[in-house]
Every structure is written in structure tokens, then in C-alpha cells.
Amino acid sequence: MPVSDAEMIQAWTEVLTLSRLKRDDVVTILTSQNTHPQTLSTALIAASSLGARVNRLDLPPVNGEKAHSRDSLAYLGITPLTGNRAAIAALKESDLVLDLMTLLFSPEQHEILKTGTKILLAVEPPEVLARMVPTPEDKARVARAAALLEQAREMHVTSPAGTDLRCPLGQYPAVQEYGFVDEPGRWDHWPSGFILTWPNEGQAQGRIVLDRGDILLPMKSYLAAPVEMTVENGYVTAIEGRLDADLLKDYMAAFDDPEAYALSHIGWGLQKRARWSTLGLYDREATIGMDARAFEGNFLWSLGPNNEVGGDRVTACHIDIPMRHCTIRLDGADVVRDGVVLDTLPMLQQEPAE
Numbered sequence: 591m592p593v594s595d596a597e598m599i600q601a602w603t604e605v606l607t608l609s610r611l612k613r614d615d616v617v618t619i620l621t622s623q624n625t626h627p628q629t630l631s632t633a634l635i636a637a638s639s640l641g642a643r644v645n646r647l648d649l650p651p652v653n654g655e656k657a658h659s660r661d662s663l664a665y666l667g668i669t670p671l672t673g674n675r676a677a678i679a680a681l682k683e684s685d686l687v688l689d690l691m692t693l694l695f696s697p698e699q700h701e702i703l704k705t706g707t708k709i710l711l712a713v714e715p716p717e718v719l720a721r722m723v724p725t726p727e728d729k730a731r732v733a734r735a736a737a738l739l740e741q742a743r744e745m746h747v748t749s750p751a752g753t754d755l756r757c758p759l760g761q762y763p764a765v766q767e768y769g770f771v772d773e774p775g776r777w778d779h780w781p782s783g784f785i786l787t788w789p790n791e792g793q794a795q796g797r798i799v800l801d802r803g804d805i806l807l808p809m810k811s812y813l814a815a816p817v818e819m820t821v822e823n824g825y826v827t828a829i830e831g832r833l834d835a836d837l838l839k840d841y842m843a844a845f846d847d848p849e850a851y852a853l854s855h856i857g858w859g860l861q862k863r864a865r866w867s868t869l870g871l872y873d874r875e876a877t878i879g880m881d882a883r884a885f886e887g888n889f890l891w892s893l894g895p896n897n898e899v900g901g902d903r904v905t906a907c908h909i910d911i912p913m914r915h916c917t918i919r920l921d922g923a924d925v926v927r928d929g930v931v932l933d934t935l936p937m938l939q940q941e942p943a944e
């Protein structure tokens with residue numbers, strides 16, 4: 591069902607208030623050809639009503655001829671901001687950027703955040719945004735998971751399908767995504783609700799067996815049959831399976847980039863209002879799949895870049911893979927068991943280290 595403008599204005603007002611928007615703050619709304627008109631119009635009204643000075647910066651899309659789909663995450667790296675000094679200057683001078691375009695994984699985004707500007711990405715359809723308006727409780731839950739992840743030195747992931755992956759940790763920080771930007775220089779994504787980090791460079795080892803019903807993004811498909819991947823020294827070195835494996839291999843080969851096969855972010859979903867099944871209800875071009883990334887208890891891992899956390903791997907190819915029914919252990923203690931997050935009973939999750 592569509593949502594009303596009134597509901598969207600209320601949703602934006604809550605998100606902007608959680609983001610500590612103050613009277614006379616400068617808000618720049620970054621838009622492009624695929625920006626949802628209702629998301630834009632209601633953001634303008636909500637930010638203006640809270641007393642902000644609101645600009646709109648509309649930039650033409652890029653990479654259309656290179657990307658293999660219209661998904662905004664289908665080709666990373668060059669963005670409409672690349673080399674655009676005037677646009678970058680405008681965003682650096684803003685207190686808050688509402689990114690209705692998708693700047694993710696771009697060096698320009700880092701440059702802008704370093705000046706203290708906050709950036710909130712919001713590109714999902716209005717009804718998805720309205721269903722998953724972030725809350726302080728979302729933040730608290732993600733922060734608890736971050737505390738566990740920050741002190742861990744190994745993530746060990748297993749699944750009934752045969753996954754057995756070990757990722758040494760410590761080189762990169764834990765990144766919290768809870769859906770609003772309450773600190774200077776913070777980036778976040780509405781909707782979200784998950785925790786992630788990156789494995790130590792070149793150290794992840796094992797195998798990952800995707801099972802029926804696990805999801806590939808940006809393909810936005812549920813696997814019909816298992817796909818087995820071999821992980822050696824931080825890279826996927828073999829992808830085996832039936833049609834889904836062939837489709838994934840063909841897509842990735844199009845980028846002709848060995849770095850596309852590096853393990854990227856790893857973490858788990860913490861958002862109760864996100865659902866595994868939602869992706870199946872949408873046209874593929876209507877969503878980027880945040881329900882799939884955030885649903886509670888999924889093991890979300892990915893292939894591709896690490897420049898979001900200061901690494902030097904830049905690749906245009908990025909695959910996100912939410913998996914169900916995994917057990918995730920940090921230094922031998924379960925934090926997710928068979929796809930269920932164990933954060934409500936922290937006293938019970940401790941088990942002897944392996």
C-alpha cells in the first residue's frame with residue numbers, strides 16, 4: 591500500500607529529530623533522475639518545518655553505460671560528484687546531506703564527511719522507509735553488537751548447509767548502521783539496523799555454502815539451489831553450483847577485476863521490522879533490498895571494496911549476500927545461533943572457546 595504524504599512527513603520529522611537537526615542548520619538534499627518524488631517533497635517539507643535552510647542539488651546519473659542494472663549499487667566508484675568541485679563544496683558547507691541519489695563507496699563521500707557534514711542515505715520506496723523509521727532502541731541494539739564485535743579477534747560462521755568460515759578481526763572498526771545521523775561526520779542509511787566489519791586483509795579462510803532461499807544482491811534473487819564458495823586468503827577462489835552459480839559468475843566476470851572476489855563487509859542483521867520475504871514482493875527496480883540486508887539474524891557478508899573503512903581496495907563490483915540459519919561466533923561465543931540473535935540473554939551465550 592502507498593503511504594500518505596502526512597505519514598512520510600512525520601517519518602522524516604522523526605528521522606531528522608533523531609539526527610539532531612537544529613533551526614538554521616543547512617540541509618542539502620542530493621537528488622538524481624531516480625529519486626522518488628514523494629521522498630523528496632516530504633523531506634523538503636519536514637526539514638523546512640524544523641527550521642532548516644534547505645537546498646536541493648540535482649545531479650545527472652553516471653555509469654549507466656557500464657552498469658548491468660539500474661540498481662544504484664550495481665556499479666561503484668565514479669559518482670556524479672567525481673571532479674565536481676562546486677557540488678562537493680556545497681555538500682561540505684552543509685550540516686546535513688540527505689542523499690536520495692546514492693553516494694555510497696565513493697571517495698567524495700569520505701571527503702565530505704571529514705568536514706563534519708552528516709550524510710543520511712534514503713533511497714528505498716516510501717512505504718519501506720515508513721515501516722522502518724529508526725528508533726533510539728535500534729541504535730542501542732546495534733551499539734551492543736558493536737561492542738561485542740570491536741573486542742573480537744575472530745568471527746567463525748557455520749551453517750547446516752556446510753558453511754565453515756573463519757575471519758580474523760581487528761584490522762578494521764565495527765561499523766554501526768541504525769538509520770540516523772546523530773554525530774558530526776556520521777554516515778548512515780535509513781532503513782537499516784545491522785552491524786558490520788571487514789575481515790583482516792587476506793586472512794579469511796574456509797567455505798561458504800549458500801542455501802536455498804539465501805539472497806544475492808544486486809540480483810535481488812532467492813537461490814533455488816545451494817552455491818558453494820571456497821575462501822582462501824581473503825578471496826573467493828571458486829564458485830560452484832547450478833544456475834545461480836553460473837549467473838553470479840557471469841555477472842562478476844563482466845567487471846574483469848580480481849578485487850571483485852575479495853571478502854568485503856561481514857556482520858549480522860538486527861532489524862525486527864525487516865523481513866526476509868519482502869524482497870519477493872517487489873519489482874527488482876523498485877528497491878535496493880534493505881529488508882534483505884537488515885532482517886534479524888541474517889549473516890550479511892559481501893564481496894568487493896574496503897574503502898568504506900579506509901582500505902585501498904576500490905572495485906566497481908559489489909555483491910551483498912544475506913544468509914539464513916547461520917551460527918556466528920565471536921572468539922568462540924555464539925552471538926547468532928541458527929539465524930537467531932542472542933543479544934537478549936548475554937549471560938547464556940558464553941560457551942568455551944574452541
Ligand SMILES: [Fe+2]
Binds near residue numbers: 892
Ligand atoms: Fe554491501
